Amino acid sequence: MSTDFVPISFPRNSAEPAVKLTKAGDVFTLTMTATPDNRFNPTFVKSINDALDVVEDWALKSHRGKPCALITTSDSDKFYSNGLDIVYLFQSSDTWFVADQFLQLLKRVLLFPVITVAAVNGHAFAGGLLFALCHDYRILRADKGLLSLNEIDLPSSLLPGMAWIPRAKLPPTTVHPLIFGPKRYGGQAAVDAGLVDAIAPADQLLTVANKWAEKGAPKVAHAGPIVSELKKDMYADVVAKLEIRTEVDVRKKMQAKM
């Protein structure tokens, strides 16, 4: 099916877009393009939300009843995402960013109305791994790319919602080493630990992710808003914790790494 959607970048009309949205068949692909390592700051979060708005509108309104799914990935060869933009948080004293923007974005992805597949083409650390865990499925590049929740080494604590995502989505025997090791998982070990659903060689990653996305695409066609409702039923505890508003001043807790 030739695409019925013209690619868009966000922020719109920016010389350095942070996110690109494309579509092929029934599957949207959101590619993170915020060099070097796709860190979450207000511009990045807004760009992702704007892209998600387009997908959500398509699936639930303008093309309601049609199959639709979403892949997220990165255009960096090395990183999927390394999580929060600590430098921004240090310099801006934006103490409500984490609660009001980042955690709300995690919640949005967790409850997203279409099936979501994270094509993890590089390292996914800390908040970047939490973002990936909020997807329905994760496909990891076989040869490269490690997953870790390395807050203990920053050092940083985890807000309740952030700690609850691994508790809800991962086997207990993975949760503890992941957070307290912090153990890094890659390749088949990541599958065995329940962190990802499959691995694929780099040149097949998006193809495999597409297979998973296409399998999930009919769900919203048939169930409409019930996909989100089911996600909310299954993960009500995670949502409740993600909604806890806590002011976070990283300057008090962390040393910024430049």
Next chain:
Amino acid sequence: MAEKTTDFAPLAFPRDSAKPVMTLSKAGHVFTLTMTSPPDNRFNPTFVKSMNEALDIVEDWALKSHRGEPCALITTSSSDKFYSNGLDVMYLFKNPDTWFISDQYLQLLKRVLLFPVITVAALNGHTFAGGLLFALCHDYRILRTDKGLLSLNEIDLPSSLHPGMAWIARAKLPPTTVHPLIFEPKRYGGQAAVDAGLVDAIAPADQLLAVARKWADQGAPKVARAGPIVSELKLGTYADVVEKLDIRMEIDVRKFMKPKM
């Protein structure tokens, strides 16, 4: 890592007792708490108090007097047969302290669960009931390969499980392990215990402490760098378990258990 001559003289608890129930020693950055209460290291007020005093020393070292230095804790037993068989039911029968479980034992479990340094249980023998729950509150568990079974055998005593006790198992173990563990009750040993997610590794008896030491050494730098954030992370990760461990319930064991001599 170069071995430092120990900067800590071993202590026994209770202090100045002819029959100490545990000892605390240190080698390099790692404290070792050895339970020495025959026959099977059961939890009663003296045992709990002794353990808290030993933990006080480790906590003070890591967060105050030697703040910023690596530190970890191994727990083990001096018995060749038992790590711990849990609550001292005989004691509770004779001294009906109906608040002991809530206020002393469960609070000790909570303390270990949230302990500010990485903890490794070197399971050198049988670990049953309250003893297994104690071990599950550690960060990691290493089990002796050839001997030593793990079981939550409350159903056979019979005894129910306080909400906090049940929730430790729910939070730390795969669901496919939890149910047989509690309801058969299934006993796990050797590689089966690793496969079931009950322990992180097994080691032959003569290597058990060396292997536990490796895990402890790996975890020791965490508190050096993160300080009080180690405990905060544990509280964030296991907030639900802590909430249930804090539920105060009066428990009279004489109502539903028969002591075994």
